[in-house]
Amino acid sequence: MARILVVDDEVGIRELLSEILYDEGHTIELAENAAQARAARLRMRPDLVLLDIWMPDTDGVTLLKEWGSQGLLDMPVIMMSGHATIDTAVEATRIGAIDFLEKPITLQRLLKTISTGLARGRLPVVKSASGAFVPVVPTTAAPVTAMQEPAEAVAAAAAVVAAPLDPSLLGDISLELPLREARDAFERVYFEYHLARENHSMTRVSDKTGLERTHLYRKLKQLGIESRKRGG
CATH class of the missing domain: 3.40.50.2300 (Response regulator)
Incomplete structure (x- = not known):
């Protein structure tokens, strides 16, 4: 990059x-x-x-x-x-x-x-x-x-x-949140979307998001979605 x-x-x-x-x-x-x-x-x-x-x-x-x-x-x-x-x-x-x-x-x-x-x-x-x-x-x-x-x-x-930024672009993410919390909220929605779309296949989610699998597992754990069922 x-x-x-x-x-x-x-x-x-x-x-x-x-x-x-x-x-x-x-x-x-x-x-x-x-x-x-x-x-x-x-x-x-x-x-x-x-x-x-x-x-x-x-x-x-x-x-x-x-x-x-x-x-x-x-x-x-x-x-x-x-x-x-x-x-x-x-x-x-x-x-x-x-x-x-x-x-x-x-x-x-x-x-x-x-x-x-x-x-x-x-x-x-x-x-x-x-x-x-x-x-x-x-x-x-x-x-x-x-x-x-x-x-x-x-x-x-x-x-x-x-x-002003159009709030509709952010969905449920509040602009009043501190930057770190807003980023985490966005990333949580982003990864949950791709996990659901790829039927929790870590290989396909890794390909879609551009993150290698180890980094992806670490990111999911950091965002509090490590307990969800994840496959392949």
């Missing part, structure tokens, strides 16, 4: 995102500050970066700007924050971030945003007339970038921060 760099000074957020993305089959690198993020960016050349805005040494927007000025912003970067304003989101998208996730991050929003970012892939970086490095984005691309007009950036960033 993809190489994803998660940059956040909160250990709980790093561990949670790492667990979720590992379950999705990605290779994860963690960084708790800008210094570690710089080293990881050069070492692993990530396919995508999840970057927290508020960090103690260098904030995420400053690091994003630094990568952009050095021509290192060829990978999709998704900003994260629980306290950012629309102005901050607009600034980040103008610099080159492709999207913005507001904490607490819902599982569906996280996975959808990452999928969109990975689908975009790497972009060539060129030096503009002003001397700044900017990614070359196809004219059909939907994400907000530094090459869009300011009015478009403002509207898109405002929509990211303010637009």
